[in-house]
Amino acid sequence: MRILKSAALILGLTFLPLPATAQGMPPEQIKQILDLTKANWVAFRDWQGQELIYFTHLEAWKCGIDYVFYGLNGGPMDQVWELDSCDPDSPNAVLKEKPYLERPDGSTQSISVQLIFPDGTKSAVETFLYKP
Template sequence: MRMMKSALLSATLCILPVTASVPAKAQGMPPEQIKQILEVTKTSWVAFRDWEGQDLIYFTHLEAWKCGIDYVFFGLNGSPLEEIWELDACDPDNPNAVLKDKPYLEMPDGSVQSISVQLVFPDGTKSTVETFPYKPQ
């Protein structure tokens, strides 16, 4: 048993210098995996906040998964999904970074009752339309 542990340790030490010298690569996920994550986290696609007399609608969650989304269409208060949320460009070296100064919409106080959102994925498929009632935190 002791010999087996020693052999395993020797083998690990022989491999360690080789793997330690290989530069780290970007660890982005394939778009189909991001699509699955977005499906199970759809209740987090948007968030709301009342702030200094404005209704804020945050798209932070979608910005964090932008490398797996081509388009974000939305409509306010039951209107058609004709608006587009412009996602930042995907950075494969930092795929989940949210660097946008304002990852939210600013609307007049009391003007938002709901938002409906639909995503378009790189494979051309669309998510279901999800509607979120305005519930500020």
């Protein structure tokens, strides 16, 4: 039911008269989509003795994000995930060869992420726990 409400909200927002971005969506709509999908900002995977932290979802919305700051294991939010450049012809395409961080097995307990938007506003800091 929550997914249906979220989808209805997103669809309803498409009729708001706001300036469009390269993704053809108003900046406020992109921020709302990212807020509604914050549980998907990062994903974890064990792979061949490493921990991979994927930023694929954020790469797909890169045209609506200026910066992605992150911190690992409760540390300071002083690292930057470098998003690919926005391509207005394919704004949601994820073409980065490695849209993930590679970490040694057993080294990650959590990652905290904060987004900075083109209008200068910041998202709340979201913390994701790694559960192998």
